[in-house]
Amino acid sequence: MSDASTPALLGQRPALQTLSTNSAPWDAIVIGGGITGAGILLECARRGLKVLLVEQKDYSWGTSSRSSKMVHGGLRYIAQGEVALTRHALQERERLLTELPDLVVRMPYIFPIRQGRFPGRLPMTIVLKLYDALAGIRDHRWMSRGELLQAYPDLYAEGLRGAMRYTDALTDDCRLVMRVLQEAVLEGAKARNYTEVMGIQPSATGSTLTLRDTDTGAVIELQAKQVFNATGSWADRLSGAPAVVRPQRGTHLFVSKLRLPMRDCLTIKHPTDGRPVFIFPWKGQTCIGTTDLDHKGGLNQEPHCTQAEIDYLLTVVNSEMPSIRLTRQDILSTMAGVRPIISSGKGNDPSKERRDHLVWQAHGVTSVSGGKLTTFRQIALDALKTASVIGKTRHRHALMSRKKRCFNHTVISPHGLNSPVEGMAQGAALKDQIEWILRNEMVEHLDDLMLRRLRAGVLLADAGESLLNEIEPLCQLHLGWDSARWKVECLRYRHVIAQSYRLG
Template sequence: MSHDWNAAWRQRVLPTLGDETWDLIVIGGGISGAGILREAARRGWRCLLLEQRDFAWGTSSRSSKMVHGGLRYIAKGQWRLTRDSVHERQRLLDEAPGLVEPMSFMMPHYRGGFPGPRVMGGLLTVYDALAGRRDHRFHNAQQLRYLAPGVREDGLLGGTCFVDALTDDARLVMRVLSEARADGATGINGLRVQQLVRDEGRVCGVQVEDCEGGGSMQLRCRVLAVATGAWAERLRPSDVPRQLRPLRGSHVLLPGWRLPVAQAFTFLHDSDRRPVFVFPWEGATVVGTTDLDHHEDLDQSASISAEELDYLLAACTQQFPQAQVSAADVLSTWSGVRPVVGSAAGERQGKPSNETREHVLWHEPGCVTLAGGKLTTFRPQAIEVLKACALMLERPFEDDGAPVFVAVPDLLIPGLSGSQWRRLAGRHGRDLPRLARLIEALGHDTVGATDTLWAELAFACDTEMILHLDDLLLRRTRLGLLLARGGEDFMPAIRHLCQSRLGWDDERWHQEEQRYRALWQRHHGLPGGSLLNQ
């Protein structure tokens, strides 16, 4: 594996991609594609992943950050999905501490409200049984006031506490890709698949366009896996019925001091009885999520609407009335599009929140497409895809249950606290020694009040295939979400550290800053773009 996975490496490798017939080409650089690549590479397959934008650009950097079993899926009778989810949640907690961390969730109960403590306790008993552990308890109103100052008190009966997990979704993708590359896989961003190549009715390759340098090429493969999320139908034959229902989920991020919560709160929104969350993440507080049909162009980043903003602010007021949170308090926003498999086009569609989160596989000779699915269950989804691919290759394939992540080197990094080390080990895994050398050279200062080290920015520039400034600030790190105005005040210091590492001249840096500001204002500020100028 080349240590310097960057634009210079990309330029060297691009002309060679057509020199061989790959065992497997994976289209899509989100968590689903990364998981498929990782499991194939571990088995010695010659495999290549192609991503048209940036790794985790779509849903996999804009999720609700939860690694969870899906408590509400039990109520819908989706036992297998819940069982797989709780098992994978535990696996990720065990294998990737610091990246996937347990989080206590509290559901307050009010007189006359549903679900009450008894119903909720029953659901959680089943949930815990599927997980093989007891992880819930009820707190009375007095205890809850102590645990959650500022919670709405009118009619409060108490609250039920249970445990799930949170992650940095974009870093999860990068760590899975790192494991795949260590086992010999190749992953490249900025390559768009224009069409599939077929020979006598069987998919045998792809025609790709270099979105950065221009030009196109044809790549050959023995089997193709499509894991493009909401875009999964793009490459399917035009006469096949459309089944995907893109649903938008939007979130707002508040400064941690503005709405301080020590654990996640889940409750039903007064307006539509949908579950919403308020939870601590990266030192800030997330409020989400909405669940609406997304009718906009999928090739544009999704953005929060004025109605969604009002809905999420109303949720804050409903549950934490004393805080008086308003739009002026919002640090940033993000919206993701979930690739939910709905009813076929033309049929009546019900409420978005009633759609199943189960995934499906679509087969054609030489090609397997994954549609739908969840972040938490990326590994079993990848196994399912690869079993179907192996049949086409006439290769044996079993789920041997091997870890997704190798053990992190036991490395002392002077000057870091235990929690800082855990965080960095979780996010960077086997690359920790290289990061440690940068920390030694650059120090262990953090960027503003965030947990992100300046050394992490340098590491990303050197080794994490950054093609544009938003790759660095919105996905390799989350500084664009966590810092006021997208990090505007820190831009000179970021430039000083990163410009030469990225090999950008002054004109290119200026272009990237302008591009980033416009993108941030449109897709991560308030509707109407008012946050950047505050």
Template sequence: MTGARTLSRSASEVRRALKHEATNHYDLVVIGGGITAAGVFHLAAAQGLKVLLLEQQDFAWGTSSRSSKMVHGGLRYLASAQWRLTRDSTRQRELLLRELPGLVELMPFMMMHKAGEFPPAPLFHGLLSLYDKLAGCRYHRPLSLDTAKDWLDGFAFDDINAVSLFADGVTDDARLVLRLLQDGVLAGGQALNYAKVSSLTQTGDNVSGVRLQLGEQAFNVSAHCVINATGSWAAQLHPLSGGQLRPLRGSHLVFPFERLPIPACLSFFHPKDKRPVFAYPWQGSTVIGTTDLDHRQDLAGEPGISRTEIDYLMQLTREFFPGHQLTEKDVISCWSGVRPIFSDGAQQSPSKESREHHIWSKPGLISVTGGKLTSYHLMAQEVLQQVGEQQPQLRIKAGHAAFSRPTQGYAEKRLTGYFGHFAPAISAMSGQEKIGVSHYQWRELAWSAEHESVHHLDDLLLRRSRLALLLGRDVLRYRQQILSLCRRALSWSAERADSEWQRFEEIFARHYQLPSKESIHG
């Protein structure tokens, strides 16, 4: 279908090379498959470096498919005087809005001000003015209560005395990771999922590569420098001085848009602990989140929402949306992600921990963790700067990694944002019908199955697309069509297809559906 290198083609190349070459040597080996690793990979490949990315699970399996999907500077970070983090994030937000229309979009935000609650509207307007100034744009303005009431039927305005209107970005976080990886592969990089790095290899005191496990086989891969961008797993490969990783879980609930129709992201403070929380439209549904608490489950397993978190988020629906009379039966799906927060051990509350990223360096190895989705490119630049200091022969250059563009004249915005260079090829395929209430088309699913290194059905339904999150149990209605598509694209036998569906249903039921009131996650 295409002569250009896809993720599937790249994975096949790497596997052949590992099995047939006595020595596999790279300029950089990047460990991890989330937004930070993908950003480093994309930037390194764009500079012409020979780079290999290795992920032990699926691409974006961890935090980077389970975030709040917001590309934002973080007003709360500005309120806590994290000026640099806010400035850098807002400017990166503007860059992504320009570079990736259709994948990163501007979303209106409405801040609800309760009488006697901090911050009052005049002070918040001043904060928004500074927020816009740092970003180099102007989005905020006051909004009359009458207009807000017209927009928000069923919202509890009893104690609201003012509303502020501003804007930030929203994306599909997993698709953003896939876009970075795909463009990195087009630039000459190689990426492989379901490839576990079991250990680092050393020559004297220098890290010189990795030991890679593929199924029952193990391989040595050497590199001038190894990048440990494994998020919450970072300390397993490199002792991190100055503190410790504190995994924090954030969970979200997904509702049908018709049950909770809102035109903007609504920001308010939770009545229980006064944390900022959100309700926002996303891909034809409405999402409420997020929580923020210590994650005590095994990092190797899929994180799951707890009963405490469900009650915490459902309290928001009763407090702020009483007119909709939402219950747990209305919840389509849920997701939980683990933030890799680096803590100084001061025992402060989760929400007060800094979201700044941290970088550690030793000969042949650089580790990076923490940070925000929005500022992934800045982290990548800092990492490569340190690579250049360690390995001057690689001639690292400062600069921005451009995104691929479709052929001239092609203008289908959503497909361009999601698939870049390959959008025209997908547009030429049959199967433009949408799947259920989602925005996904059958041809997108077919392309992803064949060309985006899909190994398991959950890769396709939870990360390449978000069909399971958006359709909930209704995705089961499309079982036959989905499995037929996978059998064609992936050459699965009937037995393999049935096994994959069973695997998907078990993962989805346990980790993306509300547990019963008797079931308790940690």
């Protein structure tokens, strides 16, 4: 597919010195290239601000490539009484389904109901009526026991009464971040990955930021009138205020769809703690997740899961579908992410902490953390209001208006929710996809391409090793990598995969 008609997208990484604006300050600098930073970048650019986003690693390297990929209101949040959070999220879900139909797709969710277990059919029906009403749709129904067992014959049949079927949506979180960044760039914003903010000092014009190119070590100082600290789990480091973030790790397992075939997202209550765990089809394989634990590890290393987390997730499958007998050997890959949770300070059970976001200000820095992938637009608008970039009325109007689109530009790219699992079968399509990414998505390292842009590292049994021969000449052509660079990149990629995405 051609992208000749598409105006300048992210493209290649600009030289560090080009970020200097000859003593004129940036209107705003956004720190953090996850979904929150991307959303703020877009909303600033749309209002005509001269705005730059910097990310210390790769775009979406933090939590925003490691979520459960659900664009949803969150049924459990409504059950916890968080109606406003759920309503906003559902409105955003509907908006994204309409505006990005290639990237955000409606997905049936199935919640089996068992004799004597809470919740039963009646409470689930009441909750789903409200859930659908908040979204402005009616898309739930009862599935009989026979219909359920026909669709999922491996389900443990004893005590099974049937299931509630409803719909939510799935996406590829990394691709969603890239799409928001591309939209922002088309609105005039700039962005640079592998650029860390080392410090922020108040200055006459607002703030002076010290930035470091994490690949070369080069340092530069930039002036900005506004600073948005959208660094998620890292937010306390730059906020200049007392700590509020409680980092919590969630892990997913990927298994072959041949071993655990799924057409819908099955929601199972874990037999030991009653937490809902999802088993769902994702880009040609099956994903199981998630866990929810305090994360004690360093934030700058790739998070990885523990044996206890793997056992926890295998248990949920094997207790609900005992004949499947899923084992460690069936696991293609694991993916752990660290959720930025705004701490209640009460030391609650990690699953019980609230999931909404917080915006706060100190020393001229507007910080934002927490929330959801789904609500990135609302989070961005709240941050802009707190920083007085928009007033209360414009904020309310932008939030409520169903007419205003989030995505006004067309980005002609050959992917959406395409997967290398299917792409392997259509070699030419996958090559087109890779070339488009290399030209337009600021790939700096092989793991950017393999783990985030393509997802080959998590979806393919060999982590995409069999594709590397084909990819090397493309990186040479589009990124100018010689064979020495290629070898370094392959070593780096294999190290990341072995350390954090594969069982030892």
